[in-house]
Amino acid sequence: MHIVHPSLDSYLIAHSRPAADDVLRDLAEETRRALPDLVSMQITQDEGAFLTLLTQLTGARLAVEVGTFTGYSSLCIARGLAADGTLVACDISDEWTSIARRYWRRAGLEDRIDLRLGPAVETLRAMPQEESVDFAFVDADKTGYPAYYEELVKRLRPGGLIVLDNVLQGGRVVDEAEQGESVRAVRAVNATIAADERVGCAMLPLRDGVTVVRKR
Numbered sequence: 001m002h003i004v005h006p007s008l009d010s011y012l013i014a015h016s017r018p019a020a021d022d023v024l025r026d027l028a029e030e031t032r033r034a035l036p037d038l039v040s041m042q043i044t045q046d047e048g049a050f051l052t053l054l055t056q057l058t059g060a061r062l063a064v065e066v067g068t069f070t071g072y073s074s075l076c077i078a079r080g081l082a083a084d085g086t087l088v089a090c091d092i093s094d095e096w097t098s099i100a101r102r103y104w105r106r107a108g109l110e111d112r113i114d115l116r117l118g119p120a121v122e123t124l125r126a127m128p129q130e131e132s133v134d135f136a137f138v139d140a141d142k143t144g145y146p147a148y149y150e151e152l153v154k155r156l157r158p159g160g161l162i163v164l165d166n167v168l169q170g171g172r173v174v175d176e177a178e179q180g181e182s183v184r185a186v187r188a189v190n191a192t193i194a195a196d197e198r199v200g201c202a203m204l205p206l207r208d209g210v211t212v213v214r215k216r
Helices: 006-014 022-034 045-058 072-080 094-106 120-126 142-155 169-174 181-195
Strands: 062-066 086-091 113-117 133-138 156-165 199-204 210-215
Touching: 006 045, 022 045, 022 072, 022 094, 045 072, 045 133, 045 156, 045 210, 062 072, 062 120, 062 142, 072 086, 072 094, 072 133, 086 094, 086 120, 094 113, 120 142, 133 142, 142 156, 142 181, 142 210, 169 181, 181 199, 181 210
Parallel strands: 062 086, 062 133, 086 113, 133 156
Antiparallel strands: 156 210, 199 210
16 A cells, blocks of 8 residues: 555655765665665655754754664654754664664764663663653664553653654555564554543655654
C-alpha cells in the first residue's frame, strides 16, 4: 500500500526544510552501499526535517531515540536540540552505530549524543523515573513498541512529545488477515495511545505512518 504516491517523493523532499546537507546525503549513500538489505530502516529526508522541526518546537534539552541504526534520525534530532541539549540514543548494534558515530563526529554533534548499546527497554528502565524527557523518537523492533511507549510516557514532561514511526506497517494494520507478531504489536500500541487519557495524539500518513503524542 502506497501511503504517498511515489511520484510525489521528490516534490515532498524539495519542499521540506532543513534540506539535507552533505553529511546527511553521504550518510544515506553509505547506508545504501554498506547495508543494502536494511536501507528501508533509514528514515527519509522529509521525515528527518519533520523530526528537527518537532525537536525545535519543544525546546528539547533531553531527547531519547529508540532505534538509532546508522544515525540519520539522531543527526536530525540532535540538530534541533537546545544549545545544552542531549540525545540518549538506544540501539543494540555496534556495527550500525559505528557508522553513526563517524557522521556524528563529522557533523560536530558527537558531544550531544549519548549512545547506549543494549536492549532499549532496559536502557529506558534504568533512566530516572521523573518527567524529564522533552522529546522521544521510536523506530526500532515493532514488538517492543508497547513497552517502549509505556517507559517513555512515564518519563515525558507535560507538553513533551513522543513520535512513533511505522505505525501503519505498509497498510497491514487494517488487514485482519495479517497476524504477524510485529503487526499485532503495532496495532496494540496504536490502540493504547488512542485510549490513553494522559496524552493527546495524531496519526499522520507520513511515509509508513507516524504518530505524534503530546503529554497533557
